[in-house]
Amino acid sequence: MGDAIASVKARRVWDSRGLPTIEVEVRTERGATGRGIAPAGASTGRREAIELRDGGTVLGGKDVLQAVAGANKRVAPALVGRDVTDQEGIDAALDGLDPDPMRAAIGGNTTTATSLAVLHTAASSLGIETWRMLNPRPNVLPRPQIQIIGGGAHAAHRTAVQDFMIVPLSASTIDDAFLHVAEVYRAVGAVFATRGPKRGVADEGGHWPEVADTNDALEVLVDGIEQAGFVPGVDIGISLDIAASQFQRDGRYRVGERDYTTSEWIELLAGICRDFPIVTLEDPAGEDDTEGMRLAVARTEGRTVVVGDDYLVTNADRIHGAAADRAVESALIKVNQVGTVSAAARAVRAAREHGLGVIVSARSGETEDVSVAHLATGWNADFVKVGSITRGERTAKWNELIRINEELGGVPLATASI
Structure with a gap:
């Protein structure tokens, strides 16, 4: 068993359009931390994972407090105790929380921020750069x-x-x-x-x-x-x-x-x-x-x-x-x-x-x-x-x-x- 996830915390942050989005921070038992923030598109395909937004009148319905609450109440308990380096297993657990591929219940913004946070935390836990989690020796840059x-x-x-x-x-x-x-x-x-x-x-x-x-x-x-x-x-x-x-x-x-x-x-x-x-x-x-x-x-x-x-x-x-x-x-x-x-x-x-x-x-x-x-x-x-x-x-x-x-x-x- 590698470094286990000790906590998962979500918060509302802000994007380049002045709109709210969700950030997730993951911390392990050995003190490694990492964060991920969900971006948002202006032109989106109808088959894209759905962003969970609050609706209503605040910020034109674009607030993400429901997504933040869902991450803290549903995602965190599902991930605490898991090996932070098991990216596929953790992502599968996120899939299990919302079997709908469109992520209508939990929000694609929630799963995106969480999955990215796990990737960065795993790299921190191993003391390596994040890109090395995917390829230890790239020989070109994009x-x-x-x-x-x-x-x-x-x-x-x-x-x-x-x-x-x-x-x-x-x-x-x-x-x-x-x-x-x-x-x-x-x-x-x-x-x-x-x-x-x-x-x-x-x-x-x-x-x-x-x-x-x-x-x-x-x-x-x-x-x-x-x-x-x-x-x-x-x-x-x-x-x-x-x-x-x-x-x-x-x-x-x-x-x-x-x-x-x-x-x-x-x-x-x-x-x-x-x-x-x-x-x-x-x-x-x-x-x-x-x-x-x-x-x-x-x-x-x-x-x-x-x-x-x-x-x-x-x-x-x-x-x-x-x-x-x-x-x-x-x-x-x-x-x-x-x-x-x-x-x-x-x-x-x-x-x-x-x-x-x-x-x-x-x-x-x-x-x-x-x-x-x-x-x-x-x-x-x-x-x-x-x-x-x-x-x-x-x-x-x-x-x-x-x-x-x-x-x-x-x-x-x-x-x-x-």
């Missing part, structure tokens, strides 16, 4: 995928596209990657400044999308890349998160004043991928539109990697099915979509089994919790996505990757092609 311009639900739906991100392609180290991104972020800010007053930033720290449309935003991005002294498609690639479920209705895609059929919509996106150096295209079709996802893979093959987020919701079974359908080429991994570290790890294994890429991602509602940096490193992710290079809840993760790199003695970034 390549960062960083938002430069916000959009979609992160910026009042000013553009249909949710995230305009860049990927440092020619950088070989994490330090160079962040330097290249910072130069582009500054240059894009200068491009916006020539257009008029700056409008601030979106949810994840990217520039507010003061643009006419998607193509205009991409032109601004390319201008910024070039003004920073880089070659688009060689030094810096572009990644788009379409989050298409947000504007799909009755089998059609409504953008502005126009409706598109699935085929028309995917052809529009394929044209963008031909005109701009788009290296990854996330959720180009709705979460139930397998035909659209398959078309996207077929029509961008060899140029752009199609990523499933809402379409897959970090679910191993859905990843197996999507791989068989040739509907994705990479899987986005978010622990809070499935509610435990173990379930997310099964999704990673499913992706690798089929030769798919892996992108570990944070959410738009974030905190100082740095779990994503450790998960992405330990799971040998190809990319890691946490938002922009501004705002403290984002830079906390990026700075943690710098520390992890130092602990590893300096390792290269994962290959830029997945």
